[in-house]
Amino acid sequence: MLASEQRLIQNSYYTASANAQPHYPRLEEDTVADVCVVGAGLAGLSAAIELADRGYSVQVLEAETIGWGASGRNGGQIIAGLACEQSVIEKALGFDAALKTWDVTLAALDLVRERIKRFDIKCDLVDGFLGVAVGERKGAALREWYEDMSKRYHYDADTEWIEPNTIQKWINSPRFHSGYHDRRSGHLHPLNYTLGLARGAASIGVRICEHSPVRTMSSGEPATLRTDNGSVKARFVVLAGNMYLPEVAPKLAPALARRIMPVGTYIIGSEPIDPAMTTTLIPSNSAVCDSNFVLDYFRISADHRMLFGGRVSYSTMTPANLKEDMQKRMQLVFPQLANTKVEYSWGGFVDITMNRAPDFGRAASNVYYLQGFSGHGVALTGMAGKIAAEAIGGQAERFDLMSRIPHHDFPGGKLLRTPALVLGMLWYRIRDALG
Numbered sequence: 142m143l144a145s146e147q148r149l150i151q152n153s154y155y156t157a158s159a160n161a162q163p164h165y166p167r168l169e170e171d172t173v174a175d176v177c178v179v180g181a182g183l184a185g186l187s188a189a190i191e192l193a194d195r196g197y198s199v200q201v202l203e204a205e206t207i208g209w210g211a212s213g214r215n216g217g218q219i220i221a222g223l224a225c226e227q228s229v230i231e232k233a234l235g236f237d238a239a240l241k242t243w244d245v246t247l248a249a250l251d252l253v254r255e256r257i258k259r260f261d262i263k264c265d266l267v268d269g270f271l272g273v274a275v276g277e278r279k280g281a282a283l284r285e286w287y288e289d290m291s292k293r294y295h296y297d298a299d300t301e302w303i304e305p306n307t308i309q310k311w312i313n314s315p316r317f318h319s320g321y322h323d324r325r326s327g328h329l330h331p332l333n334y335t336l337g338l339a340r341g342a343a344s345i346g347v348r349i350c351e352h353s354p355v356r357t358m359s360s361g362e363p364a365t366l367r368t369d370n371g372s373v374k375a376r377f378v379v380l381a382g383n384m385y386l387p388e389v390a391p392k393l394a395p396a397l398a399r400r401i402m403p404v405g406t407y408i409i410g411s412e413p414i415d416p417a418m419t420t421t422l423i424p425s426n427s428a429v430c431d432s433n434f435v436l437d438y439f440r441i442s443a444d445h446r447m448l449f450g451g452r453v454s455y456s457t458m459t460p461a462n463l464k465e466d467m468q469k470r471m472q473l474v475f476p477q478l479a480n481t482k483v484e485y486s487w488g489g490f491v492d493i494t495m496n497r498a499p500d501f502g503r504a505a506s507n508v509y510y511l512q513g514f515s516g517h518g519v520a521l522t523g524m525a526g527k528i529a530a531e532a533i534g535g536q537a538e539r540f541d542l543m544s545r546i547p548h549h550d551f552p553g554g555k556l557l558r559t560p561a562l563v564l565g566m567l568w569y570r571i572r573d574a575l576g
């Protein structure tokens with residue numbers, strides 16, 4: 142566990158409002174499975190469900206508890222698209238392939254809804270997402286992006302553009318110039334969604350163990366994965382450990398670790414707000430995200446709290462005055478919340494890649510990995526797990542498409558990567574500040 146991690150998870154709204162859940166045992170034996178999945182976040186659980194549906198015996202090993210990582214702490218926004226612009230994929234793979242990757246991200250939104258229905262998961266799903274721009278210059282850039290996405294990716298089928306003279310009807314804030322509304326995207330309680338997926342996976346025969354960190358893996362067919370008190374022999378492995386994998390098992394897949402960087406992001410949860418007021422703040426009750434590089438993302442919870450996320454840290458240290466700083470950002474967006482108290486603050490790390498595209502592939506012929514969601518993974522992890530299961534089942538078309546996206550190591554060794562990233566990000570912060 143990263144040194145600052147414990148502090149980050151102490152005061153999470155999601156933990157405080159988590160549904161009751163079964164406890165899953167520690168692995169205390171030597172066992173076999175067709176597939177061993179490392180990591181019980183959204184990516185690993187999705188792969189496990191899809192593999193069990195295809196008739197494989199599946200063992201999930203989680204170092205901590207279900208949803209302990211990013212999946213149980215995030216903004217809960219289920220959003221179309223990847224973290225990078227589609228132009229990144231077009232440049233790497235051409236337009237036709239880029240269109241297919243876009244379709245994977247839309248299918249991911251549908252898959253979230255299917256799973257919630259199938260396993261009857263109580264996770265407060267709400268339809269709707271607002272992408273908004275701060276200031277006229279960002280508004281023009283967002284409009285240009287929206288027009289292009291509508292023309293070439295048919296994005297307007299599920300969305301509408303919001304002009305400056307109507308933006309206040311969508312979001313009652315002085316900060317935003319214009320934006321768009323996406324009906325197909327939305328938001329949910331991510332920890333309860335993750336816990337519900339685990340329950341669903343267990344109900345179809347997936348064996349889940351918590352507090353069972355995989356320390357080593359000997360490759361080969363079968364591969365052998367060892368925890369502190371047991372082992373699993375498996376024909377296939379899915380690594381879904383996010384940026385925690387190199388922390389828990391530094392020697393397991395060092396080449397993967399070099400392609401992702403942990404970037405801290407933080408959320409506060411307000412006290413419950415008068416429901417009459419919350420409906421005036423965001424009348425459609427959509428999730429909201431601005432188009433800044435260091436972005437603010439926020440939404441209203443089912444019990445009428447403002448869950449407001451933003452700020453980033455490129456070192457793994459938690460910023461000082463986190464709660465107060467985030468509260469100021471919230472009040473900048475909604476001055477109406479000047480007297481609203483903050484009850485929760487927490488955070489986590491996103492696994493960013495150099496180009497912000499997800500990094501899926503094979504570490505060996507029978508070892509698949511899913512990482513690099515770059516802060517855009519609540520929905521996409523579902524499809525990531527599904528297409529990894531398709532590939533293991535012999536239908537590798539979609540997995541191979543995604544794994545053709547090229548990735549590079551972060552420059553510099555472990556010590557140099559963070560300062561280089563901080564410098565690189567400084568430029569974007571300055572650009573955001575210019576409005």
Ligand SMILES: Cc1cc2nc3c(=O)[nH]c(=O)nc-3n(C[C@H](O)[C@H](O)[C@H](O)COP(=O)(O)OP(=O)(O)OC[C@H]3O[C@@H](n4cnc5c(N)ncnc54)[C@H](O)[C@@H]3O)c2cc1C
Nearest residue numbers: 180182183184204210211212215216218355382489518519
């Ligand atoms: C604060 C925050 C806000 C975010 N907001 C959004 C948002 O609004 N919308 C969005 O789309 N995305 C968002 N994201 C990103 C999103 O949460 C992630 O992309 C997604 O949850 C990644 O899921 P995962 O399963 O890959 O990783 P995780 O959920 O991190 O799961 C990985 C799991 O693997 C386990 N593990 C690691 N190594 C081992 C090992 N060796 N043995 C056993 N277990 C191991 C870890 O303990 C962990 O539980 C946010 C992320 C953060 C941190």
